[in-house]
Amino acid sequence: MQRESMEYDVVIVGGGPAGLAAAIRLRQLAIAQKKELSVCVLEKGSEIGAHILSGAVIDPCSLDELIPDWREQDAPLTIEVTHDQVYFLRNKEKAWQIPTQFVPASMHNQGNYITSLGNLCRWLSERAESLEVEIFPGFAAAEILYGEQAEVAGVITGDMGMAEDGSKKPSFEPGMELRAKYTLFAEGARGHLGKQLIARFQLDAGVGAQHYGLGLKELWDCDPQKHQQGLVIHGSGWPLSESGSGGGFFLYHLENNQISVGLIVDLNYQNPHVNPFEEFQRLKQHPLFKDYLTGGRRVAYGARVINKGGFHALPTMHMPGALLIGCDAGTLNYAKIKGTHTAMKSGMLAAETVFDTLSKDEQGGKDLQAYAERFKTSWLCDELYRSRNFGSALKKWGLYLGGAYNYLDQTLFGGKFPLDLQDDSEDRETLKEAADCKQINYPKPDGIISFDRLSSVYLSNTSHEENQPCHLRLQDRELPLAINLGHYDAPEQRYCPAGVYEIIEQGEGPRLQINAQNCIHCKTCDIKDPNGNITWVTPEGGGGPNYPNM
């Protein structure tokens, strides 16, 4: 197909903290050194922040480096953490609060801010635009462009106006080639192009398997009487403990009487009957949560996967013509459950590497090995490396606090996992046969604290053009029934937080229906399908959730 083409010095895929920090740093350097340097950012969401979902308690260290006067620039970091509590839920009623002195230092949050990462990204994008970064929301990078030496040469944006049957509607606009000397991939966890790059350039050779958790989150307007601005709560245990699954929860008191509450479910769970959405709904019925939420009102819902692999799963991040940054590579610090400051720092290091390289050699397309050097000598590498040993430190604490704390160690804190290099099985390989696992009877939603999935997806403001090719691709159309349904009772019906996958029982027997227009782009199906049979690709640009301050 003949495509129009535009050229930039640097194209950045993804307008999250990693991509925006890289864009800002690149233009800051160019302006300071009076160099011409064109930078654009592609974002598949309808606006910056529309697809951003995070906790979020944010460590401002990278922002301090990037925009030192952010406090005077109306940055949306205004609520400092004042109280930090960690709990272990024993059952659906009881909770143990872990005394502060036993909470490891990395879990402490003094000096951190509670905010909406979506709003921080919106603010960063304004800074970027004022530095003449071109930001294009509503445009997904659908394919990677390769040059003559097989180097990455840019990306192709998605076609718009393609009908479900592959024909072109009257409004059809073919995607464009965006050619770049260097392309930075900042798609966040489980980037769909990042995944292709890792495979093509074998970037994960010799490193541990990446692991993921599915983070489900709601935003509540809460009763002002119960609101304690600045309070953050973390913990683990019930209800995931019932099925022996791992994960942890959070509850943050933001500004304007809002509460951000969420559950992260490790995707290496084994019982195919586990339904992460329902686990989250029943978690909220625990008194620890219910007390804060009663009298309030849920205003937003969403979900997104998070990387858990840490240092041991970090792939090589450079390749000819491109870098992987932020959670697209997996720079999240799971010991802290924080990936924003690390994503930003990796973007800034990438910007410095690209700028330096281009100053010496204008050509582009080189393998940016210098990035590895820069990374190794940065605090980012040091931080990720140190948290690698977090598990063993925790173990030591576990000796003092006994079994319960040991449990905490293994669930919320990633426990010994970072040291456990043997754990190389992929998350999709962990499911046991449905028949061998205990059924889980989830309680019915009460419509006050807990809700059903469809009314939840409604609050994610999700929309996709309906007449377009399905963006959830099945390699083998037989497997969903033959394997998934037959052996695992079709787990996609339960793990998808938006209810996209439905087994419909009809005349000729069951069939899998994919309600792709409900997809909230969390990427779980791309990870957890037992056969790796589902591939998430970018739908028409602008489609997906429209998150507010998530």
Added chain:
Amino acid sequence: MKVLVAVKRVVDYNVKVRPNGDGSDVEIANAKMSMNPFDEIAVEEAVRMKEAGTATEAVAISLGEAACQDVVRTALAMGMDRGVLVETDERLEPLTVAKLLAAIVKREQFDLVILGKQAIDDDSNQTGQMLAALLGWPQGTFASHVAVDDDRVQVTRETDTGSQTLSFQLPGVVTSDLRLNEPRYVKLPNIMKAKKKPLEKITPMELDVDISTHLAIIAVAEPTQRSGGIKVADAKELVEKLRNEARVI
């Protein structure tokens, strides 16, 4: 023929709105904003007129706070020639908007003004009609088809009983309905070009228009919750329920 298109910045149609804390207005903090969908259709129509050679110039105008520039830029990226922003932080009601638009029309001698039939935030369905009245111009509202022939415009209107076609002499006002056209996708290079197109900023004061309000919002409340549906066994039961429970027949 010079065409003016009014574009309003509203809460995006995908966003589920709710009343704010004290029920005085809709909560728009953190909500995605975008161009009123009917205005996108109006812009598309004007751009097609330009492409067809019937319009010589197409201008997009928005009225409101500084952020309304965004929707003007979107209109420019779709193909409008230049933009105007009448900037004010005051709440504008349909009559005021119509007065401000009339002032712009008189200043610049437009031949045709296209507006959306209504804005999806307040659903007033008044601005176009009021503008036509203030200017003493003919109007073709709820347009599902528009054809310009020299100095006459033929408009097919969507009405409750079917479609009605009428024709009038320019200058005139048209308001767009959903089926008038399908707006185009904005292309990347056009977004860049749009940044360089002229966008004039002007205040209501400079246009000598009084923007004091006549309407007060007393309360904003949620629609009553619908109760769940029920299954009826047969037509007889349905009729019985409709008659005795729902009392609609």
